[in-house]
Amino acid sequence: MNEYEEYNVQIKDSSGEEKFPEDVVIIPIMNSPIFPGMIAPIILTEDKFTAELDEYLIKSGYLALNLVKNDLKNDDGEIDPTIQDEIDNREITSKDIYKVGVLCKVVKRLKLPDGSVNVLVHGIKRYRASDIYEEAPLLRAKYEVFDDILEEDEELDAYTRSIINQVKKLSEVNAYFNEEMKLAMINSSSPGALADLVAFALSLDIPEAQDFLETLVVKKRFGKLLVYLKREKDVADIQKKISDEVNDKVNKYQREYFLREQLKVIKAELGLEEDDKARDISKLKERIIEAKLPEDVLKSVNEEIERLEVIPDSSPEYNVTRTYLNWIVDLPWSKSTNDHVDMPKAQKILEKDHYGLEKAKERIMEFLAVRKLKPQFDGTILCLAGPPGVGKTSMGRSIAESLGRKFYRFSLGGMRDEAEIKGHRRTYVGAMPGRLIQAMKRVEVNNPVIMLDEIDKLGQSFQGDPASALLEVLDPEQNHTFIDHYLDVPFDLSKVLFIATANYIGDIPEPLLDRMEIIELSGYTMEEKLSIATKWVIPKQIKKHGLEKKDINLSKATLKKVIEDYAREPGVRVMEQMVAKLCRRAALEKVNAKRKKVFAPKPAELEDILGTARYQSEKALKKLSPGMTTGLAWTGYGGDILYIETLSLNGKGFKLTGQLGDVMNESANLAYSYVKQLLQNEMDEFFKMKPKRKASDENEEELEDFLSEREVHLHLPAGATPKDGPSAGITMALALYTLAHNVKVKSNLAMTGELSLTGKVLPVGGIKEKVLAAKRAGITNIILPIDNEKDLKEVPERHRKGMKFYPVAHFDEVLKIALPKFKPKFKK
Template sequence: MGLNKQKNRRFPLLPLRGLLVYPSMVLHLDVGRERSVKALEKAMVDDHLILLCSQSEVNIEEPAQDDIFRMGTVAKVRQMLKLPNGTIRVLVEGLERAEVLGYVEENTEFYEVYARELQEPNTEDPEVDALMRTVLTQFEHYINLSKKVTPETLAAVSDIDEPGRLADVITSHLPLKIKDKQAILETVPFRPRLEKLLDLLNNEREVLELERKIGQRVKKQMEKTQKEYYLREQMKAIQKELGEKEGRAGEVEELREQLENGEFPEKVYERIKKEIDRLERMPTSAAEGSIIRGYVDWLLALPWGKETEDVLDITRAEEILNEDHYGLEKPKERVLEYLAVQQLVKKLKGPILCLVGPPGVGKTSLARSIARSLGREFVRVSLGGVRDEAEIRGHRRTYVGAMPGRILQGMRTAGSSNPVFLLDEIDKMASDFRGDPSAALLEVLDPEQNNTFSDHFVELPYDLSKVMFVTTANMLQGIPRPLLDRMEILNIPGYTELEKLEISDRYLLPKQKREHGLSEEQLNLPQEGLLQIIRQYTRESGVRNLEQQIAAICRKAAKRLVSGESERIEVTADSLKDYLGNAKFRYGLAEAEDQVGSATGLAWTEVGGETLTIEVSVLPGSGKLTLTGKLGDVMKESAQAAFSYTRSRADQLGIDGSFYEKNDVHIHIPEGAVPKDGPSAGITLATALISALTGRAVSKDVAMTGEVTLRGRVLPIGGLKEKSLAAHRAGYKKVLLPMDNERDLRDIPESVKEAIEFVPVSHMDEVLEHALTPEVIEPPAAEASEFQAKTH
């Protein structure tokens, strides 16, 4: 294809921004730049011809020669109109393509160039005709997809016979970038120009198809959202007309807001969202609506993964524990060990501690101090009297008044997923036809299972593995063995006299003064007075009764101060009975002197250790053994065993072998109204019986504990610390204990070991050696019988 070359001509140049003009195009242009206005004025003075070339970059305000494309369109200015804002609007008609050959350098007011016009000859080529048809077909597809080009445009374009003009007109209707339009302008031959246009049309069609697919997806989503919004607004309007204020819609909106503002695991989030949607669709009058609302409220309120940060400072924790409690070294040490390991590994499953001890020793308050030392939340649940499994696992939602169990109720109260959780009185649970709550606790207190604890009400697994569980009990016997295996036992046996004195001086007395509105100067209770309260007005392992006695003194002191009897109360050991009455207990030994047939044993009870006086009387008779004092089966068997042992060893002990034929033996343990049972009174029974039969007295300074076999062996017992504290309270100087319990002496407080001599024994011979005095105070049983017969 040839080009008709004309001689070069000079044209004023008008740079276009974001716009490109093809030959045969007629359009309006707004011209505002000064140089462009002068170029227009020059064209109007000459022959109304001007060269239109596009800028390569739109944002350039004053383009240089390199910023303007070299190929443009010669156009004729048909009309020019000055607008009020100073801009000139012109109507131009594109005539021919023109190539810039050079710029007229001497013209500085506007761009003027030398350009060569390029004319397109009319040629006939079947291949070009085929390309034209293909381009028209693709353009038709584009129009159907785009909807931006009118069908009339397609009709006008279809009438064009010239291939070059067809390509230019179609390109002018496409939303192409300037560089793509410029590429079509610079392609002068017909065939390459049509082929390039065909590629551009195909690309645009693919983009439009993608846009259509994306638009359909977005439209569907928007339609769904708009539909839901419209329906919700309708529902609000209906409820408002019915006088229900915000009604169900307001509730649902509030719940959705809580859901979006909170942090929940994915499964929990989906469940809450599903239940809120159900609640929204449900009629206001439906009874199930309140059930769903309660369920959603519980799910939103539970701390799903909300944790408090542990204060991993061992020194600070130790100071807090010592500040709150005196003594209790083992539990404190265990908490500090947990803190140390937590500091090393950063993440540790919460331990499950069981504090076992008598009432009033500070088990519950110790758990509260543990929470304070760790910087965790504290929550307490009492299990005393709980007999329904649903109390632990919750009720099914189908039941009326259903709610979660006490475990998840406690977690909601705590507000964090890693609190210190106290399960108080775990040994006081019971079971009946409603299930066994202790069995339900197995999952809660098992470190391998409680990360997916299942509550019947919530129905979603809840992670309890980060909770530090602390349980309390008075005695281990009431706890089922499978539950006991899951806990770490920490015994709190009770306080020594010295510890009680320190506790009352440091904690109890200042606390009661504060509670009764007494200042430090208004009431003075010296340590001598406190010691007398401990010895003569209380007999307990803990300090609860001691605190009650101190509170009684504070009340009476407050009354005297208010009535004006005195401005300052001084309570001395001598004036103590004016406040508390006569002494309730006698401090010191049960017997003032050595006694025949009377021995002191040591017993364990759930309220601590106790001394147990055993009396034996030998009477003329026919060999009957009488047991009184409300003894249990175990203690009756111990008495039978002691009696049989004594008979078997009669010759070695210097007892008449036929004593059981001529005498009745009466064994009595005072305080007959109090039930007594246990396996640790065997050697005490045997010692008292042998003392009565031999006439040798039992030393008043000796107390003993241990079980005896028929061959005289002394068997080990439990609760040595509690029993030792009881002996210390009673003032005994020597305690006989089984040899196998010697290892337990390290748990005995030093103050007790300094006051008492502990003697391990393995056989009854050793017991009698330490317990009985060498001289015979009363005649033996057989001699006494003969003496009584002669006097008659």
């Protein structure tokens, strides 16, 4: 067969009319439906245009074109990619196509360079495949053809004119309906052919095209066609309007601007939204009215709105200004919550959430009472100071709950940038308000409770000093006009209740500390921890781990062992972790056990469950050798006892070991100097009582100045633990004194107090923790500075019971108590 060949097979019956073949080969088509009367090319790939098909065309000269059903395509009318490979690798069967199609006469065939074949067909009539009897190699079927059902009357004439008028209107906006199209319509052989011609030009989708193809009544076909034409006209009008509006604005430098404006017009025509800029400014103005801004702030905001209206929305400055105004209107300038202080309820909340800490609770109740009497009271900012895990943050939350206010917490730990507090100036890229303004936006009221956590851990860097930035925030005289660098307008923070927390107030800068009232939470005693574990921690952990009360039994002795050896911290956080570990073991045994058994570990079994003890409790030694004394120390984990050891060596000098800090180093040197002076004074007194004999006397005695003639080594075990603080002065001085006189200190005695160079005993801190440590170690006699006698009131009566306290003002009193029957003697 030639590369290009024209088919001219015509079979006529006895009347002279063209006769159609008895059966026909069906070609499934995916797109571009063909109607009777149309001439269109069909592209067949090399594997589709087989020798059998070519032979059939030579013999018959006819083909049937049927549309593939829409279920093989997605919503966009395209073949679903997920089944594309499947379609490519298999023949489409009779189940995949519609039965009604178009019977076509093959006019020409052209083989293309890529191997595919272009078949030019002329649609003859509508037909229906009544019996598809062969699927391969060709899809062949028996069929029946249909003629148009035509009722020529005035209505049909009206339909025809309406179609022609609609096409004329459409030709004004749609270039496809050109003069040639109009001429073809005028020369149409019948009304049905006219309808098919217009439908072919409209490029209907598959379901609509198939529905149109199956409509034999011409009037109905015209009715559907009018709907399609009206829709096409509306779409074309919108496209023309969009194109005209966009063309007025576009220029050669603004391709991106063109696309954005086109999108705006499309959305406007669909009624989705108005112009972005106008909408934004309109909404901002409404929100500004609702925000009830102060007069000076409103003036600044109106100026920014005026600037925003003249700035093009494509400018970066537009977004900066709009973001700034959004921050302004989002802040709670006039929204607040009403305080409803219920004192009995507040007391219940504090008792429920916190055990012990009576002094802190009392101060908070006083604070709440003042707020009840005078809600607008601008009092001192509270600072809850204490070691980790004692409930500082939860106590702040309880205060907020008692007042009925919103609570917000943010940590200051490690903050080094001043802008974190006061914000960045708007000239910087990515500028934002400070953390305080961000907090106000999130809580949505102007009188929340804001907790400044870890205020003692603020840092400094080249970016500024956050502690200095907080001075304005925490000063009731200044914070009613707090100015954030980003906002650059005053915001009233005076209604905010600030509560700070700190672990060590010594790390808080003095000016900042001066603005706060310190409430110390010193930690929990052993008895308090036992009560907390029994009433709160154990029930909470049992529930958390899916256990029941009957599954676990922790005795008092076991809990005491846990607290002493694993959770000696002043807080309860580590204790809770240890109880959780025991609950996990109980859960494991419950799941694995064949019969129910209560998990009740004994103190001796704790090491197998919790591991080696973290702490070793110091027990008071029954007998101390000369040069040894027992001191009392405060640590981050509470109180503890501390042994001081001294040793006499040949030579001269004073040696210190035990990782002593600068303060304790100075205290040790001061004690050494004072005892050295004390020994020299005692030696002078001895001379007065026993004058020195003549040198020639055979029984001549030489009095020895011990500290001047011997090297002394002072050590504080354990050497791996750093130690610092001013509370061991009298303890080190007594150790040196007993070493010089080779005498033992009274048993069952511990002491604390700083020593001055003149022998005065100065007050120290942590009395409560030190007394409790002495009681744990079994010590019943304690020497303490007379100025600290008042601090014993902080120690509960039940803990002081059975203990004897010796308040002293001078080191001489220490000697009388520690060495009651001793009289100084000197070596020869």
